[in-house]
Amino acid sequence: MQRFRQYLSENALLLVITIAVGGYLSWQTRNYQLDDSLIYLRYVRNLFDGQGLTYNAGDRFNGLTSPLYSYLLMVANVAAGNLQYTTIFLSFVFLCAAAITGAHLLASGKYGQTLCALIVVSFNYFYSTFGMETSLFLFLSALALILYRREQFFGLGVVLGLLFITRSEGVFLGLVVVIDYLIKNRKLPHVKYVVAPVILLAANFIFNYYYYGAFLPATGNAKLGQGKSGYWGEGLIFLHVQYMKDAFFGGNFRLLAFMLPVGLVGVLSSLGKRITWLVVFYVVLLGSFYVFLHIPNYHWYYAPFFFFVLLFVGVGAWKVLSFTYERSRESTVFLTLFLAFFLVTSGFVYHSFGISNVQRGPMDAYKNIGEWIKANTPGNAVVASVEIGTVGWYSDRHIIDILGLTNRYNADYIARKDPYSWLSKYSPDYILVHEPLWSFEASANCLLASHAYAPVDAFDFAGYRLLRRSDDAQAQQQIQTCAKGPRA
Numbered sequence: 001m002q003r004f005r006q007y008l009s010e011n012a013l014l015l016v017i018t019i020a021v022g023g024y025l026s027w028q029t030r031n032y033q034l035d036d037s038l039i040y041l042r043y044v045r046n047l048f049d050g051q052g053l054t055y056n057a058g059d060r061f062n063g064l065t066s067p068l069y070s071y072l073l074m075v076a077n078v079a080a081g082n083l084q085y086t087t088i089f090l091s092f093v094f095l096c097a098a099a100i101t102g103a104h105l106l107a108s109g110k111y112g113q114t115l116c117a118l119i120v121v122s123f124n125y126f127y128s129t130f131g132m133e134t135s136l137f138l139f140l141s142a143l144a145l146i147l148y149r150r151e152q153f154f155g156l157g158v159v160l161g162l163l164f165i166t167r168s169e170g171v172f173l174g175l176v177v178v179i180d181y182l183i184k185n186r187k188l189p190h191v192k193y194v195v196a197p198v199i200l201l202a203a204n205f206i207f208n209y210y211y212y213g214a215f216l217p218a219t220g221n222a223k224l225g226q227g228k229s230g231y232w233g234e235g236l237i238f239l240h241v242q243y244m245k246d247a248f249f250g251g252n253f254r255l256l257a258f259m260l261p262v263g264l265v266g267v268l269s270s271l272g273k274r275i276t277w278l279v280v281f282y283v284v285l286l287g288s289f290y291v292f293l294h295i296p297n298y299h300w301y302y303a304p305f306f307f308f309v310l311l312f313v314g315v316g317a318w319k320v321l322s323f324t325y326e327r328s329r330e331s332t333v334f335l336t337l338f339l340a341f342f343l344v345t346s347g348f349v350y351h352s353f354g355i356s357n358v359q360r361g362p363m364d365a366y367k368n369i370g371e372w373i374k375a376n377t378p379g380n381a382v383v384a385s386v387e388i389g390t391v392g393w394y395s396d397r398h399i400i401d402i403l404g405l406t407n408r409y410n411a412d413y414i415a416r417k418d419p420y421s422w423l424s425k426y427s428p429d430y431i432l433v434h435e436p437l438w439s440f441e442a443s444a445n446c447l448l449a450s451h452a453y454a455p456v457d458a459f460d461f462a463g464y465r466l467l468r469r470s471d472d473a474q475a476q477q478q479i480q481t482c483a484k485g486p487r488a
Helices: 002-010 012-028 037-048 067-080 083-106 110-121 124-129 134-149 153-164 168-185 192-212 219-229 244-248 254-268 274-292 299-327 329-346 364-376 389-395 410-415 443-449 475-482
Strands: 382-385 398-401 430-434 453-455 464-469
Touching: 002 012, 012 083, 012 110, 012 124, 037 067, 037 083, 037 389, 067 083, 067 134, 083 110, 083 134, 083 274, 083 299, 110 299, 124 134, 124 244, 124 299, 134 153, 134 168, 134 274, 134 299, 153 168, 153 192, 168 274, 219 410, 244 299, 254 299, 274 299, 364 389, 364 430, 364 464, 382 389, 389 398, 430 443, 443 453, 443 464, 443 475
Parallel strands: 382 398, 382 430
Antiparallel strands: 430 464, 453 464
């Protein structure tokens, strides 16, 4: 307890500023609902409603990408009783923890560390990942590196085990740490340090197997299959980041004119530290995995890269200010004011503090569609769609995910670039499609032409159509014909 009090005393500035800024922005984001995050919430809602840890009641299929985050969400919701606010609160807690831990990892001195943490929690991008396991993953990554630097190997084993069951990509940090340990000590870590992560992983695998019938969640193979399909783009699709210009940089990349050179100063000034090289190798390995396996460029996958870049930006900014201060206090004041002005005008502060392009609530179109489906379809209706988070949460209907994140078979069809064969397994009462059709929805043309399905006239949402299965006795045969695709 005394050590804890001492830490609070020595790091009061860091803690107060980080938590205050992170708390304010999290409050601004309290109603934010990322489509994929609502998949987690629906699993947990069904659990609390007595329907098991399932996406569709009665169907034990594991679409939970992050087991640890799911378990934490369940525990926290026992106290909170509101899944929406619980998931935002957890994201806030772990983002602040990640910023503080990352600052201790790469920066020195209370002012340098405070600047690092402040830069992280005031960047609006991270709030667009709220509801996912992202900030937990960042926190555990930074904590693992700190424990490794301190040679606290038992604690490191525990944290790495937790990191692995937060997101499987944590294996790359484990690989970096083991290789560095081998280089330094010319031997592998003692087996006792491996016991904790093995137990954690085994417990999770055993639960998955006995509850869902498979050791691993299906989402990993689904994401790999999506990359293989080519539907999300050809070539190195993870490098297609142009959409971030409007989403997170206020419509221009002027902010990068600050981040890149100052971040480079931070990296170059830290090259003498072994931990810097570990961070670099970790980021390179992680990036190579996403790039060369053609993982779709979902924005939350970029979080570790933004996180470490911004930490180095904080290190570099403090180096520049400290260097200037040693020579002229007046120049330091001028430089500080100039940097503050530049950050405000480039959108860093303006687009972060509650006025960013990050959507602050649910996606209205999908929310409204989900509510319409709930009000206008039978309670036992089965609805198929390619984006299931928001629609599934608000419609409260049995959902067939055409992309296969929460249903059997479909992910394999998508991996083979086959948007038709899912109909051989499922004949939903309704199919929600876009207008014009997305490539995954190509089967709708055949279904409409054969009159197996028809548009619901009362469904009036621009850019979308809801198709209802025909009552005709031949409908099922026509669906199976469409399942064979254009070759039929």
